Amino acid sequence: MRLSRYFLPVLKETPSEAQIVSHRYMLRAGMIKQSSAGIYSWLPLGFKVLRKIENIVHEEQIRAGHIPMQMPTIQSADLWRESGRYDAYGEEMLRIKDRHDRDMLFTPTAEELITDVFRSHVNSYKDLPLTMYQIQWKFRDERRPRFGVMRGREFYMKDGYNFDLTKEDALHAYNRHLVSYLRTYERMGLQAIPMRADGGPIGGDYTHEFLVLAETGESEVFYDSAVTDLTFGDREIDYDSVEQCQGVLEEFTSRYARTDETHDEALFNEIPEERRRTARGIEVGQIFYFGTKYSESMNASVQGPDGKNTPVHMGSHGIGVSRLLGAIIEASHDDKGIIWPEGVTPFHVGIVNLKQGDEDADAACDALYKSFAALGLEALYDDRKERAGGKFATMDLIGLPWRITVGPRGLKNGVVELTSRRTGESEEMPPEAAVAKIAEIYANHRVVGM
Template sequence: MRLSRYFLPVLKETPSEAQIASHRLMLRAGMIKQQAAGIYSWLPLGYKVLKNIERIVHEEQQRAGHIPILMPTLQSADLWRESGRYDDYGQEMLRITDRHGRDMLYGPTNEEMVTDIFRAHVGSYKDLPLTLYHIQWKFRDEIRPRFGVMRGREFFMKDGYNFDLTREDALHAYNRHLVSYLRTYERMGLQAIPMRADGGPIGGDYTHEFLVLAETGESEVFYDSEITDLKFGDREIDYDSVEACQAVLEEFTSRYARTDETHDEALFNEIPEERRRVARGIEVGQIFYFGTKYSEAMGATVQDSDGNKVPVEMGSHGIGVSRLVGALIEANHDDKGIIWPEGVTPFHCGIVNLKQGDDEADAACETLYKALTAAGLEPLYDDRNERAGGKFATMDLIGLPWRITVGPRGLKNGVVELTSRRTGESEELAPEAAVAKVREIYGV
């Protein structure tokens, strides 16, 4: 993309309404615009990051054998009356009346609807196991929306639901989700720690939250420092293997790691003192096993191999897709701006032309732009007539992990400069070598 043709409305001043770094930087980098309290438009740069996160979530869900569907945003109140949650859910549920006076709501989650799909179409244990998921906009009418997309009202979430014949199968689905979530967050360059959590309005006593450590996190967390050394890494995993998934769960959840909701001071104090950590964290996902809570209330049964009708065993599993954009920035920024991990960056690298209009510099930038594009990469080429200082400040603010700087002086010596946003380190290279290096970084 050429910046002269793009829409990147960066702000010079720091917006006064933003209290935390991610909100401030998303506004300053022209990623979002608030349209109402807790409701945002995603401007081009923000949209690209959101879509990159969505893509990674889709890929990892499908790798685990989960099947994508798409449920609507609006739901009938009657469905929620069946589970009893229409009355239980408080004012956070946005209730709507249509032109015929029917009670509707903007879905805050989808247990009821997916159970309705299941009971309409599945009747036999032979069709199990089954995990359906979708990534869809949801609404929670927060009384005080704040922190930008971190605690918005309209938010984008992946929610998945497993249907199994037995408790053991459902617990395998739970473990499979835990494994796939570890992979998902690591691909985004995030360490998200599974912590024992509380069931809340979804229900279920078997649940973990995934937390990203960050000073601005809303939850206080308590953990054994050994846990931050764990990496899922490149290992292959057979998602059908009960043992393999169980082993990963044990590896990642056997050490103490809890939020304030489930914290147990006595247990915590059993950890050697030098490994005890108290910090803050941002919740970016949660998995639940809740058994037959919804299937019993809503009559979602299957016939087992003996011909008996049994309520299906279920769990639900969520990843906060729009919230992750904020969490990623909280975990990756400095005083100049955002520092995107390569896995989610909106553009793979920036190209800064120090002297727009200089024939040689322009031609070198064009060549770089075309070579990177031909390799399947998306560079952002700052081809505006601006001072170098302004161009650098914009690139630092929007946080592309790599920048290629092109100027007449370097070109005289046959080199351009490749700079890492994270370390600030620069290297002088022939233009072709810079392209090769960027390709190597992204593995293309």
């Protein structure tokens, strides 16, 4: 993409309403624009990253054997009355009436809706296990929306739902989700720690939140520092293997890590003092097992091997897709702007032409641009007739991991400058060598498109 043809409304000044880093940089980098309190338009750069994150989530869910679908954003209140949650959910639910005076609501979550889908089409244990998911806009009418996309009213979320014959099968689905989430977050350059949490309005005795440590986190967390040494890495997991998934769960949850809602001071004090940590955390996902809570109240049962009807065991599993964008910025930035991990960067490399209009510089930049396109890599070419300082500031603000700087002086020596946004280190090399190095870097990261 040529920057002269792109819509990137960057701001030099920080808007007064932005209180945390991610909100400030998302506004300044032209990624979002507030429409009303807690509701945002996603401008091209922000939308591009949102899609990168969404596609990683899709890939890892499908790898785990989960089936994508799509449900409506508007639900009938009747389903929620069946489950008993319509009056219990609270003021966060946006309740509305249609023109026929029927009670409706804007989806905050979809346990009732997916249970209705299931009970309408599945009636035998032979169709189990079954896990379906969607990535869909949700709405919760927060009393005090703040912090940009971190605590908005409208948000983009992956919510998945498993249906199993037994508790043991459902807990395997729980463990399978935990494994897939660990892989998902690491592909985004995040370390998200699974922590024992409270079931809240969704319910359930088994639940873990995934939190990214950050000073601006809304939750206070208590943990054994040993959990921060754990990485999922490139290990291959057979998602059908109960033993492998259980092993990963034990590895990542055997160390103490809890939110303030479930913190146990006595257990925490059993950890060696030098490993006890308290911090703030940003929730980016949560998994639940809640047994037959919804299947019993909504009559979602199947005929078992013994010929008798039995309520299915269920769980729900969410990832905050739009919230993740803010969490990544909170975890990866400096005083110049965002620093995107390679896995989610909107463009793989930036090209800065120091002398737009110079025949040799223009030709070299065009050649680089075409070389990256041929490799399936997206370059953002700053071809504006702007000062070099302004071009560098824009690149630093929007946070592309790599920048290639092209100027007449370097070209006379047959070189361009390749700069790492994370370290600030630069290296001069021939243009074709710069292309090869960028290609090698992304060969180690699965390239995710729009």
